[in-house]
Amino acid sequence: MLIFKKTNETIEFRRQQMNISIGFVPTMGALHEGHLNLVKISLKENDFTYVSIFVNPLQFNDKKDLEKYPKNTDRDIKLLESIGTNALFLPSFEEVYNSSVQYDEINLDDWNSILEGQKRQGHFEGVIKAVSILFKIIMPHRAYFGLKDYQQVKIIEQLVIDKGYPIEIVSCSTVREQDGLAMSSRNAVLSPDAKKSAPKIYQWLLKAKKMYHSGRSVEEIKATIIREINDEKHFQLDYFEIRDAHDLSEIKSREQKTVALIAVFLDGIRLIDNIELT
Numbered sequence: 671m672l673i674f675k676k677t678n679e680t681i682e683f684r685r686q687q688m689n690i691s692i693g694f695v696p697t698m699g700a701l702h703e704g705h706l707n708l709v710k711i712s713l714k715e716n717d718f719t720y721v722s723i724f725v726n727p728l729q730f731n732d733k734k735d736l737e738k739y740p741k742n743t744d745r746d747i748k749l750l751e752s753i754g755t756n757a758l759f760l761p762s763f764e765e766v767y768n769s770s771v772q773y774d775e776i777n778l779d780d781w782n783s784i785l786e787g788q789k790r791q792g793h794f795e796g797v798i799k800a801v802s803i804l805f806k807i808i809m810p811h812r813a814y815f816g817l818k819d820y821q822q823v824k825i826i827e828q829l830v831i832d833k834g835y836p837i838e839i840v841s842c843s844t845v846r847e848q849d850g851l852a853m854s855s856r857n858a859v860l861s862p863d864a865k866k867s868a869p870k871i872y873q874w875l876l877k878a879k880k881m882y883h884s885g886r887s888v889e890e891i892k893a894t895i896i897r898e899i900n901d902e903k904h905f906q907l908d909y910f911e912i913r914d915a916h917d918l919s920e921i922k923s924r925e926q927k928t929v930a931l932i933a934v935f936l937d938g939i940r941l942i943d944n945i946e947l948t
C-alpha cells in the first residue's frame with residue numbers, strides 16, 4: 671500500500687494515473703468493519719482505491735469530543751493493507767488546510783436547521799471544507815460514504831451537484847455488530863456496561879419500523895420511542911425523528927419514503943443511527 675502524507679505528492683501521483691477508475695473512501699480512522707466494507711466495495715468497483723485518514727478538527731463542535739476521539743494509525747494501516755487497499759492519504763492539518771488546494775462551500779442553511787446540523791452547529795461546514803479539499807486532491811470517479819451518517823450522505827450529494835464535481839457518490843448500508851449496534855469508532859470508548867445497553871438504539875429503530883408498518887401514526891411512534899428512551903437511565907435523548915428519506919423534511923403523507931433517525935448520549939458518548947422505514 672502506498673502511503674502519502676503530502677498533498678503535493680499525492681496530486682502529482684494522481685495526475686499520472688490515466689485511463690483507470692479511481693475510488694475514494696474518506697475516514698477519520700479508528701477503522702472498523704463499517705469502514706472496511708466501504709473500502710472493499712470500492713476495491714471491487716474501481717481499478718485503484720484511495721483511503722484517507724484525517725481527523726478533521728473543523729467538524730467537531732465539541733472540543734472534548736475531539737480530544738476523546740480514538741486514534742490507532744498503526745492498526746488502521748495493517749487493516750487497510752490486509753484487504754488490499756492501494757493507497758492511503760494520511761495528511762496533517764497543515765497539509766489539508768494550508769496547501770494550494772482551496773475548499774468549497776455550499777449553502778447549508780436548510781441542513782443546519784434540522785437533526786445533526788441543528789444539534790452540532792458548524793459540523794457540516796467542517797465536513798464540507800475537508801471533503802471538498804480531499805475530493806480536489808484525490809479526484810476520484812466514485813466516493814463511498816456510509817448511510818449510518820444519513821444526513822451527511824445527503825449533504826455530500828448536494829456538494830457534488832452544486833459544485834459540478836464529476837464524482838459519483840455511492841452510499842453504502844450500515845454495518846452492525848451481531849447485537850445490532852451500528853459500528854462506530856466511538857463504540858471503542860464505551861464502558862463495558864454502556865456497550866451492553868447500546869444495542870437498545872437499534873431495537874428502538876426496529877420497533878419504530880414495526881409500528882410504522884402496523885399503521886401507527888408518526889406522532890404515536892415518536893411519543894412511544896421517546897418515552898422508552900427517557901425511561902432508560904443510561905441514555906439521554908438528543909433527538910428521535912421520522913423524516914422524508916430524500917430531504918429529511920417533516921412527513922406529510924404515508925406515500926413518502928421515510929427514515930427514522932436517532933441521536934442519544936450513552937454515558938456521555940454521542941451515538942447516532944437510523945433505519946429506512948419504507
Ligand code: AMP
Nearest residue numbers: 697698699704815816818819844845853
Ligand atoms: P468516519 O471515520 O466516522 O468519518 O466514517 C467514515 C465513513 O465510514 C463515513 O462515510 C461513514 O458514514 C462510514 N461509516 C462509519 N460507520 C459505518 C458503519 N457502521 N457502516 C457503514 N458505514 C460506516
